[in-house]
Amino acid sequence: MKLYQNEISSATSRVRIALAVKGLTAEALPVTILGEEAESRQAGYRSVNPQGLVPALLTDSGVLITQSLAIVEYLDEVQPEPPLLPDTAEDRAHARSIALAIAAEIHALLPPRIGLHLRATFQADADAIAAWGRHWVGEGMAAVETMIAGRRKGVYAVGDRPSIADIFLFPQAISARRLGFDLARWPHIAEIVAKLETIPAFQENAPAPRK
Ligand SMILES: N[C@@H](CCC(=O)N[C@@H](CS)C(=O)NCC(=O)O)C(=O)O
The missing domain is CATH 3.40.30.10 (Glutaredoxin)
Incomplete structure (x- = not known):
């Protein structure tokens, strides 16, 4: 591959x-x-x-x-082992909901092409583009925190083994921290990320910081 x-x-x-x-x-x-x-x-x-x-x-x-x-x-x-989806249909749907809440509703508003378009079309400067990013991350992560809190029954976002929900949550949380957010404002996310940071597959594959 x-x-x-x-x-x-x-x-x-x-x-x-x-x-x-x-x-x-x-x-x-x-x-x-x-x-x-x-x-x-x-x-x-x-x-x-x-x-x-x-x-x-x-x-x-x-x-x-x-x-x-x-x-x-x-x-x-x-490669079915270890599985990245939870065991029940409801939990699998919940894990996909969390993954999509991050990918489709938070991250989609943040990539470089979005900033370039805001600058070229709306004359947004670096501060305005940063404020744009913080707005969508703050609002979006607060919603994800509530989604997780409402049904959490294990140490990870959905259950007791890492799932796609954690795989999507982890990089977004690391990026949020770099944008200046204290993860403590989202207690479930902070606890899950602290746990994921002890797993080499997560820690070693976090997004690199922008230089
Ligand atoms: N929904 C896509 C998002 C992919 C995406 O936005 N990738 C960004 C990097 S994180 C990118 O390639 N951006 C190029 C650009 O903004 O020009 C996915 O989950 O794969």
Whole structure:
């Protein structure tokens, strides 16, 4: 397998964590994502992934899978142990709800292309773009905290083993901390992240800080 990826990418981090939890490896194919001229915006990479986003996984049979949730669920199907989905249909739906609340409602508003568009179209400066990010992270993580609190019955977000909910939560929480949020404001998230930070598959595959 080969993984189009970027070290600072939160969405890539999810896939790298899943690979590590499963004991799988993928050859890293780096794609730059920062700035107007980033490879993610160029025709070359768009011919690989029309969305111009990382991660994208090239399977051993040459099929490209885009979108981190689809990739993580693919890995869970081809390598079922340890499972990344909880045992019951309701808990699996809950774990997917948490993963999507992060991927589709928080993270989707934050990647570099969003900041570039805010700057080019609305003349937003660096402070305004940072405030934009903090707004969506603050609002979104508060909702995720409530979602987790409402049904938590184990040490992780959903149950007693790490699931896709934790795989999506962890990179977003690390990014929130770097944006200046004290995770203590979300007590369940803080407790879960502290636990995940003791697991090498998570700790070693967190998104790298932006330089
Ligand atoms: N929903 C996608 C999000 C992918 C995404 O936004 N990736 C970011 C990096 S974290 C990216 O490639 N951004 C390129 C850009 O903003 O130009 C997923 O879960 O894979």
